[in-house]
Amino acid sequence: xxxxxxxxxxxxxxxxxxxxxxxxxxxxxxxxxxxxxxxxxxxxxxxxxxxxxxxxxxxxxxxxxxxxxxxxxxxxxxxxxxxxxxxxxxxxxxxxxxxxxxxxxxxxxxxxxxxxxxxxxxxxxxxxxxxxxxxxxxxxxxxxxxxxxxxxxxxxxxxxxxxxxxxxxxxxxxxxxxxxxxxxxxxxxxxxxxxxxxxxxx
Numbered sequence: 001x002x003x004x005x006x007x008x009x010x011x012x013x014x015x016x017x018x019x020x021x022x023x024x025x026x027x028x029x030x031x032x033x034x035x036x037x038x039x040x041x042x043x044x045x046x047x048x049x050x051x052x053x054x055x056x057x058x059x060x061x062x063x064x065x066x067x068x069x070x071x072x073x074x075x076x077x078x079x080x081x082x083x084x085x086x087x088x089x090x091x092x093x094x095x096x097x098x099x100x101x102x103x104x105x106x107x108x109x110x111x112x113x114x115x116x117x118x119x120x121x122x123x124x125x126x127x128x129x130x131x132x133x134x135x136x137x138x139x140x141x142x143x144x145x146x147x148x149x150x151x152x153x154x155x156x157x158x159x160x161x162x163x164x165x166x167x168x169x170x171x172x173x174x175x176x177x178x179x180x181x182x183x184x185x186x187x188x189x190x191x192x193x194x195x196x197x198x199x200x201x202x
Contacts, residue, residue: 026148033144034137043136050129057122060108061115069101 024032034040074096081094108115 026145029148030141030144033140037140039136040140043133047129047133050125054122054126057118057125060111060118064106066104066106067102069099071097071099073097 076096079094079096
């Protein structure tokens with residue numbers, strides 16, 4: 001059951017040194033989350049535990065095999081014997097060892113609805129565990145994809161901010177060049193840049 005759920009995912013082992021040697025794609029980020037996310041690991045363990053519960057619930061309908069045995073040994077001198085006339089005493093010997101064994105097979109045929117209830121409980125338990133694991137996978141993968149897209153958006157925003165800083169720096173340098181002594185004899189040339197109101201001289 002666990003193999004059916006995770007059959008569509010391939011786990012590729014990577015060493016920590018090679019993990020961040022190149023920018024991760026969205027598929028690689030999802031693959032790392034599937035292999036290393038603690039919630040998904042716990043979900044797999046819960047799914048396996050639920051599988052054990054299902055087997056335990058269904059075991060009531062399976063045949064039960066039991067076996068037993070025993071062995072007993074007594075010192076020959078402690079074995080009670082009866083005086084018998086010859087030649088009968090040579091033909092009859094009381095053993096000082098004995099052993100026994102038994103094998104039993106039990107199969108329930110009717111237990112007042114208990115078997116039907118166990119099968120129904122096993123089916124519901126299996127479905128609940130599977131749905132919980134699928135929901136956990138979906139939530140985790142969604143969180144990874146959202147976080148990955150947020151990082152990409154943050155990178156784009158950083159690029160935009162860097163471009164804005166470069167543009168403002170260029171404008172500041174241009175303004176400083178215009179305001180150098182001898183380059184700007186009046187405020188008229190700088191007025192369009194700074195949007196300063198100017199008045200014509202009388």
